[in-house]
Structures are given as structure tokens and as C-alpha cells.
Amino acid sequence: MQEKLKNILYEAQQELSQADNLEELNDIRVRYLGKKGQLTGVLRGMGALSAGERPIIGQLANEVRSQIEDILELRTAEIKEKRKIVQLESERIDVTLPGTSSMMGRRHPLSIVQEEIEEIFLGMGYTIEEGPEIETDFYNFEALNLPKDHPARDMQDSFYINPEVLLRTQTSPVQVRTMERTAPGLPVRIIAPGRVYRRDDDATHSPMFNQVEGLVVDRRVTLADLKGTLQVFVEKMFGPATKTRFRTSFFPFTEPSAEVDISCVMCGGQGCRVCSHSGWLEILGCGMVHPRVLEVSGYNPEEVTGFAFGMGIERITMLKYGIDDLRLLFENDLRFLAQF
């Protein structure tokens, strides 16, 4: 019997090692270990053994069974693994083929840049104010210290609806409206983005364009505060290495007034075509709010001061993306818009 068991084990081992799929393994299992299998057959013949032999043979039969089972398990695992490898190999795809396309939508570059500007000032505690695009002469000009005969008010500069109403030429009327509403409350800390209109149409002027203006009014606002604020803005917008310089300028609604240049973003200040070889790019106008503007808006200029600034979103967008033609921004060519 012992011999027989050893043979069974030997043969099972042989067959198992040769089997190469799960079906064969199963056949082998049935043949050796199944109800009608060889090992069961041997065990069935144990009745003929002596009482002394029975436990020995019994133990041996169990060992053979467990050995066959172990090998079976091992072989099953091996074959499964092999199968998986074959399967994975057969499932190989060309991962360099383009993916299932989805439509490419985009925000308009002006809208992206406007949001970016807004975020910078929101982070500094400003709120966003809006106002009408069609304005009264009073809010667009008069309240901003642009009396009736100021050159900037010539018909060729503004689009009029009637002598008292026009398309706003700047978002500054929003500043006045906000101050009027807030006065004498403090502080005022707002930006006013939006569309503005001027009667100009050539390669570098669009009759409609977009501005962001800012206004801070409080008890002790200084030119230094204006400079520091714009320095922060410039660094966030154009990178920390960007330098700024303030040039004396003139706006009827601010005094002192300044224009702000940044070191050229194209050449880093070395001088190039974009900066007319000066190394500087003009990006915004600013100044301390003119006392008359504060007064008209309901503040006492002896007690409060303020600063204001304004920039064209087109200009900043063109610099940021290297766009060399203003008109592209309003042509809405989808191939252009797809780039941002």
C-alpha cells in the first residue's frame, strides 16, 4: 500500500507539473482526490489492513493528499498568473493615440485678466463696484473736476446720447457714485471694472475697451500708500522681479498725479521694440484724489484723503500674452480665443 501511495504521489506530481491550464488541473484533482479518485480508492482498501498498519497508512495517505493539494494550489496560482500575463499582453493598446476629444471652451483673455486683477485687489480688502455704462455728464466729467470746457470733453473724444448723457469714457463715475453713497462713511476701498467708450478707432485704439479703476478713501491715505499698493499689484500681476517707476503726470481728478511704468516684461528692461527701447512700459495712471472730487462726493478734503488709479485691461492682457494687435481682442476669431 505504501508503495501504491508513493506511486500515486509521484504520478500526480508528474501530471501536475505538466498540466498548463486550469481545466487540466481540475481533471487531475478529480482523478486523484475526487470521490472516485485514486487516493480515495486506496483509502477505501484500508479495511483490509491490520490495526497496526492502518494508522501508518492513514497518516501516509493524508500526507500524500495534502502534498497533492499543496502542489495543486501552487500550480493553480502559477497558471492563473501566467494567464493574466497573457491576457494583459493581449490587451495592450496604443496609448499614444489621442484621447476621446471633448470640446475646448475658453474664457476670453480680457475676462481672464480682469478676474486676475480683481483677485489681487480682493485679496487686499477691496470690493468690486459696478455702475452704468451710459452715464450723465455730471458723473462722467463734472464731478471728476472736468468742467464743461475741459479739452478731454471735446465731442471727438466721447460718444454722446444727448448733451447731458454719454457713454462713460472711464469707470471713474463709479467712484463718485460709490463715494456719494458711502459718505461720510469710511473707509472706501473699491475697484470698478467695466467697459468704457471713447471716440477713437485705429490700430491702437478701440472705441470700446475695458478698464479697472481703484479708489481708497480714508483718514490718512498717502502717496506712499498708493505707491506701495501698486507695487504689490505689479509684482503679483507681472512677477516679483518687475520694477516700477512713478512719473509725474496730469489727470483732472487727481493731484498729485502719476503714471506708472513697469520694467519691460518682454526684454526685462534692456530695451526692445515693445518698449520703444526705453526698457519701460506704461501701464496705469494714478494719483491722490483731487480735493474738489472728494468735496463733490460728500467728504471733507481737510479730514480725509484718498488715492485712485486706473488701468486698461487690454494693455495688460496684450503684455501678458504677447498680443501685438489690439484688434485681435475684439475680432473673436475662435482660433485666437482657443489659445488662452
Next chain:
Amino acid sequence: MRVSFNWLQEYVDIDVSPAALAGSLTLAGLAVEGMEEPGKGIEKVYTGKILKIDTHPNADKLVICQVALGGEEQTQIVTGATNVRQGQVVPVAIVGAKLAGGLTIKKAKLRGMESRGMLCSGAELGLDPDILPEDQQHGIMILPADTPVGLDVKPLIGLDDVIMELELTPNRGDCMSMLGVAREVAALLKKPLKMPVIQLSEIPPGPEDNVRVDIDDADLCRRYVARLLKNVKIGPSPAWMQQRLRAAGVRPISNVVDVTNYVMMEMGQPMHAFDYNKLKDGHIIVRRAVTGETIVSLDKAERKLAPDMLVITDPGGPVAVAGVMGGLESEVTEDTTAVLLESAYFKPVSVRRTSRDLGLRSESSSRFEKGIDLTGCLRAADRAAALLAQMGAAETVALVVDNYPEPAVEKTVLLRPDRVNWLLDTNLTTAEIGQLLTRLHFTVQEDSSGLLVHVPGYRPDISIEVDLIEEVARLYGYNRVKNTLPTGVITQGARTYAQRLALNIKDFLAGSGFKEVITYSFINTRVFDRLGLPEENPFRNVVKLQNPLSEEQAVMRTLLFPGLLEVLQRNSNRRVKDGAVFELGRVFYPREGELLPEEVQMLAVAVTGSTQGSWNARPVSMDFYYLKGCLETLLAYLGVKDVAYRPAADIRGFHPGRTAIVQAGDVELGVIGELHPDVQENYELSQRVTVLELNFHRLIHVSGTPKKYQPLPKFPGVERDLAVVVRKDIPAQEIIDKIYQAGGAILRDVQVFDIYHGEQFAPDQHSMAFALKFQAADRTLTDEEVAIKTDGIMEALQRDFGAILRK
């Protein structure tokens, strides 16, 4: 304003480079927009005298000149110029010379005759022909006959100069003069200012000499100085003056005209010279024009004068338009022997309006417009007279009329040093502030309340304290002021709900494949014709621009989507046929009895063609259902409840069978629909277009329904499909509503998953298949329960719509 560096040196000793000076001026508010070196690249051009001119043996159009170049040197030059004469001194480019535009002169043979060099025209030396005297605009440049021979020509004709192009702000009219700029330069460089010395020697007037000035409209003319000059000899002005005028961009004409221009450039006082003998009685009357009056101006054009224009007249009528242009009749000509010089102050607004209305802008009007020095009129007239006398062109008669009805009162402005330090965040002492202002030529007096600053007449822009603070700041240096951030109450920066929603919508649509566009707010009224809107259609009621640039931009839009159609059209013309675009912007409706129109923010979307597709995905047609799907998702995302789409067959411009009004509860949000084929054709679009236009304010109003957590289902749901055959004209929404109604509380969801038109149905019928989902929160539903509900649904559909269950 063109500023010659060489000329400037006459008033200030400049010890920095032109580039450094330009930098300082720019920061101080006199922006230098450009620097020009007229002589750059020009080499080896000398003065030469033409000794002899011979005809060319082989060419009619050429001559052979023998030219002396100083000392023994002499050279032969062949030229085609026709204005050369023996004895003239001309610029000669010798062999090896470099001229403007990079031309190098080589030895040459012209039709067999040797030519060693070239006689130069102004243009060849880089001079703008427009500012050369008329007789030298063509041909060789002729230098004054007494010019020594053999000299480098560059310094003689101003080619060693640097010209700074100043871009002045409107408040700095005082810097539209060399002296004005010199004052700034002196202040910046801490140098003294050297004023020109005026030496007048007057001859007594003769008995027949008479000058009278009446100012009838003193509101427009605050001062009028008239000075008589006699024994005038008209001729060219001296070379040095011509050179300076050229540097300033002014064409030399004759000594008298040149001097008036020179004084204007030097002192900022526009002047006019009348031929005294052509003025009636030497009598000047300054008054507003009379209706119907005309004048022939210097440019030989007849100008119609309006009653608000200020004119200079003699008893016979207008002789000049005040501050704008002189009249032809009293013009100084070669025959002029006596001149009446005008040096006046005209009101800026008046000159600006007049020059605008006449379409005449001049160096003179641009100065008057900004306000000149009221106190300087007489000095300028004297300066001009002295210059003319100095060059032997005229004698000054001791006959000057200074009609100055209301002499200027010197302005004094109080400046409080603590105010300066407050606004600038500086620590300047009173003395330091005083010094800065003194450098800028203000007279400063200390007083218990601060500094009393006397403002010179040429600074009309300074009237209140902050104006002086700017002066202090700019000379101190803006860039030396600290950089700080505002202190005080911390404020919270945040977008309003509407502002946030606008951004969310833009981001959502961009994420869904739409491109944002920005179109003009003004449109052509033709848009309404293209849309087929009848005359009485309310969208035709527009806000009109009084002075549009063109018909294309004549009225403010009342609808947003036509702008998108134009975008699609433009792209289609550029062979980009498919498109999905949106815009968030305002439309404008006139309001009866209100000053300002109503501005409403709208959201418009337009789609045409199909999605791109790829190797594994077919393109999807961007049609009504495509856009509606996007809208449904958007509205769900925004938390808009009770959305309904009401078929709308009668909206102009839209397809009557493919258009719906979008509603949320009883709020009408807008419209979604396919364009009417006529409109599509009007926009020359080859594919169908579906558009959407929603009122953004109403959208805000219905959005953001508060969301509340619903417990997740604990018990499994049951799904059933139901296919019915039903008439095609019954709206799906009605069937769905009916299913919900009949399904009761346990019916959680109904989806249409198939619509089938087949031959087995009557032509007006189709099959609709619904996926129903039943679920209860408190129990597992039994099949019987669900069967009762589906039977009930079927019964209701059969009863109300005649639907038949499709097996």
C-alpha cells in the same frame, strides 16, 4: 514739442548727457517720447564753394562743378542739380563720406566724366524737406554765401544736435516753449536760468504813424499788445535762427515770420505780424464775428465765421481769426515795409472751440488753448522787435499799445508743510519745501500758517495747495517717496453674489466647450432688419449715439445674440464653420421720462455645426437639444428650480417649431431656439444655429435655491421601462408630468430613453420609452406595489393622451 538740446544750452548750462536729461524730464512730468540725432551716421561732409560750372560733354541733364574745399583742395563733382550757381557755398560729401540712409560716397564716372564726391540736398543730410525754405526743398542745399569753406557741415546746419520729442500733459502749456523747458531743466539740474537779454532802441513815430487797439469782447481777449516796426526789409532770417526753427520743426519763411515763430518757440507767446500798410488806419478791433462774416485765411481758404468766434478786425472787417490763423489780405509779403506785431492773450476755451470748428490747428492755437502767460505779452513783443532790429530787418517805433483791461492779479497760495508731509508721507522741513519751490521759480515767503507761495504768470495750472504739493513731490522725486500699504480698518474683499454667479457661469460654460467672446455694445440698426423685426418691434426702440463713428456702431444693442451671430459669421468666412460661443454683457433699453436708459445684463449663447469628434467618437450635432442639454445642466448647477420650456411659435427671428421660452416657476428667464432659416441666410451661415438669451438679473433671482441634504436611500429601488405609442404632437413634458402625477410619491425619477418613429405606427404617432424608478424611504417595494403604479400610469396615459402600451 520738439526741444533742441543745443538751443536749450543757451538758457542753462547742461552738464549731463541728453539721455540723462531726458530721463529726469520724463520723471518730472515732461515725458520725452523720442530722441532724434539728425546727424547720426553722417560723416565727411564739408562746406565747399562752387568755383566753376561747365556743361557735361555727354549729357544734357548733368553739369560739372569745380568745388573748392578750403586751402588748396579742390575737387570735380558731376551733378544733376539745377539750382547750383557759381559762387555758392554748398555741403559737399567727399569720397568716403557717409550720408543719411547709409549711403557711402565713392569715386565715380558719370557719362565718362570723373566725379569725386557729391553735392548734398537737405534730404541727403537727413533734413525733412518740409521744414526747409521753399527754394531749397528741391535740389542742393544752399548755405549762406559768407560761410567759410572746408568746415564740417554738421554743426553749421544743426546736425550735431539732439532733438527731444516732449509729450506734454495738458496742464503744462508753459513748457510749450524753450524757456519753459529750460526752467524745468534748471530746476532739475540745480542750475541758474539765463534769460535772453532784450535790448530795444526805438525810433520816434512819424506823424502818420497811428496804432489803436479796441477790445470789444474783453471776456475772450484779456490783453492785446500791438507794436509798430518800420523800415522793414523782408529777406531770409539768419542761418542760426533758421537752424533753430528747423530743429523745432518749423519751416523758415522770411525774417519777420521767422522771428514771430522764433519768439513763440522761445517764450511760448504766439505772435502775428500784420502788414501795417494793409490795416485800415492802424486800427485793431478785437470782437466776436458777426453772422455771415468770412475771412480768407493764410492758407488761401475762405472761412465762414460764426458769432462765437473771436476775430481781429480793422474798420474794414476781419484780418485774422484770433489765435488761430491770420488773414491773407494783411499777410506780410516781400513788399512789406511796416509791420504791426500782435502779442495777445486770447481765452483758451474760445481758441479751442474756434480752431475745432474751423478745423484749423496751429502751433499758435495749441498754445493759446492751454493758456499762455498773461503777464508776458509785452515782453514777447519787445523780444521780437529787438531780434528784428538786431538782424537789421526792421526798426522799432516807439509806438506800442498795450490794451490790458484787467491786469493779472498775482496768485498767492498757502502751503502748509504738515499737509505736504501728510499727503506724501515725508519728513520735509519747511525750509526744504521752500527750497524745492524756489528752484521751480516760485517766490516763497514764510508765514505763521505756512509758506505763502507766489505763482508766476506762466503757471496758470497752479491754483490750490495740492497743486503745489505735486510740485514739491515731483522735484523731490516720486520715486523717493516710501512704499507703504494703507492702514486703518481691515476690510473684507469679496465678490457679491451676482459677481460670483457671473464668474461661475463663465467658468461653467467655458468648461462645457463654449468660448467667451466680447463684442461691441453698439450695433448697426441693420441687425434688426436681418432678424426680420417689424417696425413696431420693441427691440427696435434703441438708445442712439449722437456722434457715432460709423453706421456700424450707431445704436446701443437691445439684444445680445446678434453679436454672437456676427462672430459666427466672421469665423465662418474664415472657414471656421463650427462654433459654440457665449457673451455676458449689457443691453440698453430707453426709459420714458428718465435721463438714463435701463441697462440689463444678459447671457447669450450660440451654437452651430457639430462638435469635433475624433477617431473613436462621432461628432455630435450642436443643435437645439445640444444647447438645451447644456442649459439644463447649467440651471441645475445654479440651483434653479421648476424650470419649464414653453413652445413659442411667434418669436421674430426664430424657427416657429424649434423655439421655447425658458421659465423658472413664473419667472420668464429668456428664450432658446433655432434661428429662423431666413435669419440664418441673412447672416450667410451655412449650418443651422441655435441661440439662447437669458436675463442675467432674473437668473440671479431664481438661482441658488438653498440645498438641503436628503438621506441616502436605505431600501433598494425598483426600475421599470415603459414604452407607449402616442401622438407626436403631445409634448413630452406633458406626458412626463402625467407619469409623475400617476406614479405618486414612490416614483422618484422618469427619463425618456428612446423615441422611435416606425412604419408600424400611424404617421402621426411615435413610440416613447421611459425609464421609471420607484423607491420608498421606509421599505423595500414589492412587485405588486410597483405593478399597481405602472398600471395606473398606463391607464392615465391612455385616458388623457390615447396612448397605447407598446409590447
